[in-house]
Amino acid sequence: MEDIRRLQAEFTDERGWNQFHQPRNLLLAMVGEVGEVSELFQWRGEVAEGLPDWTETEREHLSHELSDVLIYLLELAEKCHVDLPQAVLKKMALNRLKYPASKVHGSAKKYTEYQD
Numbered sequence: 001m002e003d004i005r006r007l008q009a010e011f012t013d014e015r016g017w018n019q020f021h022q023p024r025n026l027l028l029a030m031v032g033e034v035g036e037v038s039e040l041f042q043w044r045g046e047v048a049e050g051l052p053d054w055t056e057t058e059r060e061h062l063s064h065e066l067s068d069v070l071i072y073l074l075e076l077a078e079k080c081h082v083d084l085p086q087a088v089l090k091k092m093a094l095n096r097l098k099y100p101a102s103k104v105h106g107s108a109k110k111y112t113e114y115q116d
């Protein structure tokens with residue numbers, strides 16, 4: 001994650017694009033790329049894991065769009081002064097506490113739906 005963040009920071013600096021890469025613009029750019037990912041799945045119905053019916057071209061296109069989402073996400077986090085690698089680990093620890101495997105195994109219910 002840190003390598004990708006650094007490479008994108010270099011890419012942006014080299015082009016004098018920091019002036020455009022404020023948090024709101026990065027958020028909108030990221031959402032735009034999420035839209036491009038969605039477009040690839042649009043109207044196909046459910047898609048099985050591994051995307052067995054997709055062509056190589058479609059798979060490559062998807063890999064590009066997912067990459068764009070991640071690139072903007074990492075830069076957005078940086079510009080918001082969120083240490084994303086650390087924050088993700090903390091959040092995953094919180095998720096484990098909120099959803100103990102022994103309690104929720106095999107159920108997709110949200111934690112608020114459990115009575116205890």
Ligand SMILES: Nc1ccn([C@H]2C[C@H](O)[C@@H](COP(=O)(O)OP(=O)(O)OP(=O)(O)O)O2)c(=O)n1
Pocket residue numbers: 012017020036065067068071072
């Ligand atoms: N102002 C910009 C423009 C582009 N990029 C980088 C980050 C993304 O990884 C990628 C996005 O490029 P495009 O906006 O050209 O989008 P696509 O690559 O998705 O092209 P298209 O929209 O034609 O599919 O380039 C960036 O950092 N800042």
